[in-house]
Amino acid sequence: MWTIDELVERVGAALTAEYPGAPNGRVRDVPDRRAVRWYATTGLVDRPSAMRGRTALYETRHLLQLVAVKRLQADGRTLAEIQAELAGATDDRLAAVARVPEGLLPGGEQPLEDTARPRFWATPPTSGSSSDPAWDVGRTSPSVTVDVAPPAALTGVVLPGGVVLLVPGTPSPADRVAIATAARPLLDLLSTRGLTDERDSS
Structure with missing residues (x-):
C-alpha cells in the first residue's frame, strides 16, 4: 500500500507514458493530493483502503482509477461522463483504460481480481450472536440482538x-x-x- 504522496508520484510516472495532457487549462494534468481526496468524495475513486494512524493508505485499484480518469479527461471527456463510464468498473477494465506500465504495479503484477471492490457499506449487517459482542444487547441476554441499518x-x-x-x-x-x-x-x-x-x- 502507498501513502497519498506515493500514490500521486506513481500516477505522475504512469501518465508519462502515452499521455498528451488535459485538453484545456481547467483541469490538472497530474492530480495532486487535494484532487485525489476530491475524487474519492465524488465517487470517481474508491475511499482509502486502510488507515495507519491518521495516514490514509491506497493500493493498485486507486492507481488504476486515477490514471484512467486522467486518460479519459485527456480525450476530452467530462467528469460526469467518466464517472458514468467507470462506475463499478472491474480492475481489468480500469487496467485497459489506464495502461499503467507494469513496473509501477506492486511486484510488476497485473490486478488479481476481475471484479469491482465489494461495496461493503451497502451490505446490511448480519444479526449478532453471542460470539459477536458488538451486536449483543447485553451479556445476560445473548439471544437479543440489534439490527442496525447501514x-x-x-x-x-x-x-x-x-x-x-x-x-x-x-x-x-x-x-x-x-x-x-x-x-x-x-x-x-x-x-x-x-x-x-x-x-x-x-
Whole structure:
C-alpha cells in the first residue's frame, strides 16, 4: 500500500507514458493530493483502503482509477461522463483504460481480481450472536440482538461550477442529465452568490 504522496508520484510516472495532457487549462494534468481526496468524495475513486494512524493508505485499484480518469479527461471527456463510464468498473477494465506500465504495479503484477471492490457499506449487517459482542444487547441476554441499518451509499453527481450533488444509489447517465437540468436554478443562485468555481465547469 502507498501513502497519498506515493500514490500521486506513481500516477505522475504512469501518465508519462502515452499521455498528451488535459485538453484545456481547467483541469490538472497530474492530480495532486487535494484532487485525489476530491475524487474519492465524488465517487470517481474508491475511499482509502486502510488507515495507519491518521495516514490514509491506497493500493493498485486507486492507481488504476486515477490514471484512467486522467486518460479519459485527456480525450476530452467530462467528469460526469467518466464517472458514468467507470462506475463499478472491474480492475481489468480500469487496467485497459489506464495502461499503467507494469513496473509501477506492486511486484510488476497485473490486478488479481476481475471484479469491482465489494461495496461493503451497502451490505446490511448480519444479526449478532453471542460470539459477536458488538451486536449483543447485553451479556445476560445473548439471544437479543440489534439490527442496525447501514448508511445509504452515496454517489457524487458532478455539476457545472465544481458543484457536487450527493445522491443515494447510482444514477444512470439519463438520471445525471435530468439532475443537471433540474439543478439549473440552484446553480444560478450559487453562481450569483459566488459559491461556485467557474474555472471548473467539467
